[in-house]
Amino acid sequence: MKVLHVVGARPNFMKVAPIMREMAKHPQEFEQLLVHTGQHYGNGTLLHNMSKVFFEKAERLLGWRPRVSFTYGVQQLVVWYQANDEWARNISTD
Numbered sequence: 218m219k220v221l222h223v224v225g226a227r228p229n230f231m232k233v234a235p236i237m238r239e240m241a242k243h244p245q246e247f248e249q250l251l252v253h254t255g256q257h258y259g260n261g262t263l264l265h266n267m268s269k270v271f272f273e274k275a276e277r278l279l280g281w282r283p284r285v286s287f288t289y290g291v292q293q294l295v296v297w298y299q300a301n302d303e304w305a306r307n308i309s310t311d
Contacts, residue, residue, distance in 0.1 A: 220247050225254035230271045241279045
């Protein structure tokens with residue numbers, strides 16, 4: 218099963234870390250992908266530094282590391298939303 222974890226701010230990272238750790242124990246069942254939304258992100262910011270620590274720890278403990286850079290990921294996200302704007306417009310917030 219493919220699992221997409223979408224996280225942004227520090228509380229999200231703290232919540233997803235144990236979930237990813239448990240799922241990593243079953244690589245034959247789960248293919249995980251972590252998406253960092255970049256909320257409050259910027260070089261030199263506290264979140265940037267915490268994110269760096271999170272990614273380093275994820276690699277050390279889980280053998281996981283980002284497949285693409287943050288900048289490239291955001292660029293691809295923008296391209297996807299531009300190509301799928303009708304889908305985004307139909308999202309209900311109810």
